[in-house]
Amino acid sequence: MPASNAAKAAPARDEKAIEAAIRALAAAFGNRLVTSQAVREQHGNFLTWIPNQPPDAVVFPQDAAEVQQIVRICAEHRVPVIPFGAGSSLEGQINAPHGGVSVDFRDMNKILAVHAEDLDCVVQPGVTRKMLNEHLRDQGLFFPIDPGADASMGGMASTRASGTNAVRYGTMKDNVLSMKVVLANGELISTARRAKKSSSGLNLTQLMIGAEGTLGVITELTLKLQGIPEMIGAGVCPFPSVEAACNATIITIQSGIPVARIELLDALQVKACNAYSKLTLPETPMLFVEFHGTEASVAEQSQRFGEIAVDFGGGPFDWATKAEDRTRLWQARHDAYWAGTQLRPGSKALATDVCVPISRLAECVTETQGDIAEFGLVAPIVGHVGDGNFHVSLMLDMDDPDEVKRAKTFLDRLAARALEMDGTCTGEHGVGQGKIKYLNAEHGLGAVAAMRAVKQALDPLGILNPGKMLPTV
Secondary structure, three states: OOHHHHHHHOOOOOHHHHHHHHHHHHHHHHHHEEOOHHHHHHOOOOOOOOOOOOOOEEEOOOOHHHHHHHHHHHHHHOOOEEEEOOOOOOOOOOOOOOOOEEEEOOOOOOEEEEEHHHOEEEEOOOOEHHHHHHHHHHHOEEOOOOOOOOOEHHHHHHOOOOOOOHHHHOOHHHHEEEEEEEOOOOOEEEOOOOOOOOOOOOOHHHHHOOOOOOOOEEEEEEEEOEEOOOEEEEEEEEOOOHHHHHHHHHHHHHOOOOEEEEEEEOHHHHHHHHHHHOOOOOOOOEEEEEEEEOHHHHHHHHHHHHHHHHHOOOOOOEEEOOHHHHHHHHHHHHOHHHHHHOOOOOOEEEEEEEEOOHHHHHHHHHHHHHHHHHHOOOOOEEEEHHHOEEEEEEEEOOOOHHHHHHHHHHHHHHHHHHHHOOOEOOOOOOOOOOOHHHHHHHHOHHHHHHHHHHHHHHOOOOOEOOOOOOOOO
């Protein structure tokens, strides 16, 4: 791609243009256009060490037509547009490094249709995971993607979210049938129909999933649903080492046991969860597992898993037979990020993730633990290890330059190790601002140039979430 095109990754900041766009939006949206400092900062990154870069204004649309109006006004003035869901992304996806307008989908939170007979539903992007599943429960259905945070569906699609159920039900890319998207020129398109498969045209749905708002603004999603299992069995199983737990996971998956969730917590993470969630688990590497199916199939799956665990020195495999006990366990798992912050009060948490082929999982995790020790970092490990994905949460003293330097070296080494193992620098957090520097190494210059060409074609002015995902040179 010519250098001139690469330079169009973001429009140059123009204060007069921003002021004009804000005046036009204020005239159209009244008090749903907010410019207070506090609200703007809430719409920049705040969960990690990436600096908070607030937008110039925040607007709250209520339907797709209003999103089109916002994008057209911003396009006219060449002002950036940054989609905002629940604000739980971890790589700076919601920051506004070039200023602009944050489009908050708080008010676009309607469940538009549920087609129980087709196992799908249609929702607006501001619908959250918990909201949707509460609505579906009485119909015996659920949406399986569970990234932990009560994230919005638009944000989950934009970051290609995954989570604890991915080993059985897949990720967002496997569970979105179609979307309606506003392009950079304000045009509203549908990426597909409700049919479960199609051979018609380019796969625009998959193009938009994981694009982090850089190619279009999602205004509606059609999602696949699942029936609530007849039986759910969950439990915890301790292991003598992280390597043993990973190897047990590998054999479980390779044996074809249809485990629904299989989550790794290292000893430090278990300690944090015990303190934060008031658990009494043995502070040793641990697998949280869950099986879905009939009573007979769940019993068979759990027995086979228990036998595999014993082969690697694991056990006993303790069941949480009551629904409330299962909920407490999984809530503790979802609270792992916050639990980790209590290990070192006053520290700043930085959560990162990689994903490798499952056959390399044990090797990757154990070598990563060696790096943590070598660099003298406080960094518990937790992961969706059934698909080779794990997370490291660094608890950092940001006032210690040497520690910050060591942490940056650690992150570079972790990403390089994953790529060397034919993995990826991010299994589910996305690229955002934080992992742009790894894209060329992972995909190659030709593939990144192709991505940039798609961006240039769909967003020639560079107004859609600029400064995210793609290297500009």
